[in-house]
Amino acid sequence: MFPWKSTISIHRAGSKPLYLQLTEQLIQEISSGRLAPGLKLPGTRVLSEILNVNRKTVQNCYDELLAQGWLITKPSSGTYVSHTLPISNFEKLEASEIESPNVVGHSQRFNLEFIPNYKPAKTRLSFDGGSPDSRLAPWKWIFRESQSILLSRKNKTVANYNDAKGDVHFREILAKYLAESRGLNIAKDNILVTEGSQMGIYLSLHGILNPNDIVVVGDSSYDAADWTIQSSGAKIQRVTVDENGLDIDKLEQLCSKKNIRLVYITPHHHFPTTVTLSNERRIKLLNLSSHYGFTILEDDYDYDFHYSSNPILPLASLNPVGNVIYIGSFSKLLAANVRVGYVVANQHLIESFSKHRRIVGRQGDHLMQHVIAEAILTGELNRHLKKSCQTYKQRRDLMAKIITTDMSDFIKFRLPEGGMAIWAHFIDVNLPQLHEAINRNGLNLDIDRDLSRKFNAARIGFASVNENEILEGMEILKTSLKQLAS
Numbered sequence: 001m002f003p004w005k006s007t008i009s010i011h012r013a014g015s016k017p018l019y020l021q022l023t024e025q026l027i028q029e030i031s032s033g034r035l036a037p038g039l040k041l042p043g044t045r046v047l048s049e050i051l052n053v054n055r056k057t058v059q060n061c062y063d064e065l066l067a068q069g070w071l072i073t074k075p076s077s078g079t080y081v082s083h084t085l086p087i088s089n090f091e092k093l094e095a096s097e098i099e100s101p102n103v104v105g106h107s108q109r110f111n112l113e114f115i116p117n118y119k120p121a122k123t124r125l126s127f128d129g130g131s132p133d134s135r136l137a138p139w140k141w142i143f144r145e146s147q148s149i150l151l152s153r154k155n156k157t158v159a160n161y162n163d164a165k166g167d168v169h170f171r172e173i174l175a176k177y178l179a180e181s182r183g184l185n186i187a188k189d190n191i192l193v194t195e196g197s198q199m200g201i202y203l204s205l206h207g208i209l210n211p212n213d214i215v216v217v218g219d220s221s222y223d224a225a226d227w228t229i230q231s232s233g234a235k236i237q238r239v240t241v242d243e244n245g246l247d248i249d250k251l252e253q254l255c256s257k258k259n260i261r262l263v264y265i266t267p268h269h270h271f272p273t274t275v276t277l278s279n280e281r282r283i284k285l286l287n288l289s290s291h292y293g294f295t296i297l298e299d300d301y302d303y304d305f306h307y308s309s310n311p312i313l314p315l316a317s318l319n320p321v322g323n324v325i326y327i328g329s330f331s332k333l334l335a336a337n338v339r340v341g342y343v344v345a346n347q348h349l350i351e352s353f354s355k356h357r358r359i360v361g362r363q364g365d366h367l368m369q370h371v372i373a374e375a376i377l378t379g380e381l382n383r384h385l386k387k388s389c390q391t392y393k394q395r396r397d398l399m400a401k402i403i404t405t406d407m408s409d410f411i412k413f414r415l416p417e418g419g420m421a422i423w424a425h426f427i428d429v430n431l432p433q434l435h436e437a438i439n440r441n442g443l444n445l446d447i448d449r450d451l452s453r454k455f456n457a458a459r460i461g462f463a464s465v466n467e468n469e470i471l472e473g474m475e476i477l478k479t480s481l482k483q484l485a486s
């Protein structure tokens with residue numbers, strides 16, 4: 001009889017479920033040959049008594065090992081160690097060995113070491129750089145709708161391989177929606193559905209740029225757009241941003257000296273400073289684009305959130321599918337996990353980008369696209385938008401009020417007219433030290449290293465935190481700022 005009691009050790013105080021502890025140890029015993037192929041295992045009741053665990057624990061463990069192929073069952077006989085074992089987890093290489101550049105190497109074209117790794121906030125509370133509150137999304141409605149679509153005849157369309165450009169029905173509805181909400185005069189063939197704005201930025205830049213092309217961005221701009229430009233081999237040229245957005249006179253001076261291929265902008269609320277590109281500058285930018293022949297990449301990531309007045313129509317609405325490529329997404333309107341965005345451009349570009357999209361990720365989530373089409377048609381999306389705007393406005397106002405009353409010695413800011421974050425300038429505050437202090441007290445702030453070095457500023461997101469979280473987080477921020485100052 002196998003010495004179960006002395007071989008298997010179960011830690012009840014640990015965080016790992018007991019059945020997983022048992023599963024891992026049985027795999028180890030089978031891999032090492034101590035539990036040999038063909039050996040009959042005790043029944044679940046017997047083993048649970050030997051190990052003094054619940055019978056369900058052993059049952060779950062056996063189920064897992066059966067699913068993984070370590071065990072087999074013989075009808076009316078019992079459970080046995082399989083003769084054909086799967087590859088053992090314990091033989092897997094460590095990640096560090098796999099990633100060694102000497103072993104695998106990577107092409108020069110895709111040397112992306114300059115892109116930092118994602119580090120999730122480990123604190124209880126987090127003021128991110130400006131994300132929606134995923135708790136507000138109409139999940140029940142989305143799940144009900146998904147279920148009804150999947151159980152209908154539409155299953156054949158949405159649950160199968162389909163057009164890389166995106167679901168035809170969705171693109172038709174989206175074209176009308178963008179015409180009504182943003183004044184874009186377009187048809188479905190001007191739309192490529194992407195996985196969020198980021199994929200749109202990538203496909204547009206990589207579809208247009210050649211190595212050493214010059215791309216103008218604001219000083220500063222959205223870091224992931226910078227990375228995407230760099231990854232294409234193009235060169236970044238920065239132009240100042242003031243309270244009216246990108247300085248178009250400076251851009252004009254640059255155009256007269258250099259051959260500009262593309263200008264990347266976030267005109268509705270400039271990232272990171274949140275200012276809106278003025279109407280006068282929009283017209284001038286469009287004229288420059290025609291005159292000098294550069295493309296404008298308009299990233300309208302947070303068009304939906306405007307609190308003080310009506311949103312300004314996109315540049316693309318003044319230049320239907322001409323020099324402007326327009327990018328939008330439902331990831332901000334619904335939640336970051338809803339990876340449905342779009343590129344709007346002339347049909348020729350859409351055809352070409354969609355070939356690239358086809359080889360990068362085959363196609364998007366056609367089910368979610370159908371759900372969003374339904375949300376547009378039934379008014380569910382608009383109801384959600386209205387609710388989110390109201391809530392985010394209240395959160396913005398609360399955060400702004402607390403900073404003004406309690407922290408005006410340390411933080412200067414301009415009330416953003418929309419978006420999801422306040423661009424906060426810290427006065428005589430060492431941001432890395434502040435970051436450490438608030439982290440110790442359970443709050444994270446999205447401090448971008450480059451932005452904080454250059455401007456001693458950070459985006460403080462207000463949308464994803466509710467009132468209580470704002471009150472608690474702001475208290476931590478205030479206390480830490482005072483402590484650092486004293």
Ligand SMILES: Cc1ncc(COP(=O)(O)O)c(C=O)c1O
Nearest residue numbers: 196197198222271299301329331
């Ligand atoms: C300016 C800007 N553009 C694009 C994106 C990417 O958004 P998505 O989640 O739709 O890819 C973000 C995300 O924060 C952003 O801030």
